[in-house]
Amino acid sequence: MWTNDFSSKPNFLIKESKIYNNIMTIYEKNKDMENSFEDKMRLFKDYVSMWAHQIKTPLFSLDLILNDHPIDDHAAKAELFAIEEYIETLLSYTRLESLSTDFVFEEASLDELISSSIKKYSKVFIRKKNKVDFKPTGLMLTTDKKWFAFILDQILSNSNKYTQAGTISFYMEGLKLIIEDTGIGIREEDLPRVFDKSYTGYNGRIYKKSTGIGLSLVKSACENLSIDVSIESKLGQGTKVIFDLKNALN
Structure with a gap:
């Protein structure tokens, strides 16, 4: 039935009705929004996967430094700084993708x-x-x-x-x-x-x-x-x- 599946062909009377074009316009817009959302989610998942993999490097380095004696404070702080950078970038990514992001000029x-x-x-x-x-x-x-x-x-x-x-x-x-x-x-x-x-x-x-x-x-x-x-x-x-x-x- 056409009302359950808009991708199917409607009968002649429906297709010739005034409301048909409006319904199909709304349907196409919803499909575009759905596809856009899916693309954003795919990109976000890919990024988080890469992010999680790469943040392991400074975490692993920091673990080695903290288990060394004496502890190299400068090296430890450098790895902490790198971790903070990764976290800040991830947070900024989510903020910019949010429709509620506020810009204060x-x-x-x-x-x-x-x-x-x-x-x-x-x-x-x-x-x-x-x-x-x-x-x-x-x-x-x-x-x-x-x-x-x-x-x-x-x-x-x-x-x-x-x-x-x-x-x-x-x-x-x-x-x-x-x-x-x-x-x-x-x-x-x-x-x-x-x-x-x-x-x-x-x-x-x-x-x-x-x-x-x-x-x-x-x-x-x-x-x-x-x-x-x-x-x-x-x-x-x-x-x-x-x-x-x-x-x-x-």
Whole structure:
């Protein structure tokens, strides 16, 4: 019966009725929503599975450190920091996928936001022998401080992962904030997909340091903050992450 199975063919009278098109429009919209939900659940399950697998590495390392004597406090704190990063990324993923995510826009100092993220990662930079080059901009913007900080943290984390004894620089080009590193760079064929969910690319597969979700979250957060983000990179020469702040700067 057609009312029990909308994919079947209705009889002539039903098909010619005025309500038929309305019913089928609603049916198609419901199918699209169902398929979209299933796709999101599949991506979430894939990500959680990968996340659970990768968080085992710092947990295992921390266990070894804590069972060693004397305990290396610096190494233990580094592994704890890595675990915190994994947890924060997972929480951010669930928040951005939620329809109830609230964005609180207020005036903020770009310099303070950048300085806070640099301070957060300072010990990690030291362990990788990386230097940070940042000159105050004196700029103010209207944004959600928490999510803008999350964006900066994700980029700093990536830059540090793939840079050794190099430099991570912050500077403005017109209305664009550039975060540039002197790391291993990204292959040209990977660049068009770096913002895709769960896409780790060559670097992520070789170095096994990426869940492939960080840049996707950066892209989503930027869209909610009206910030355009793009990436330029050359293999072996480093990477530039470019944030167009024209809609955020005061």
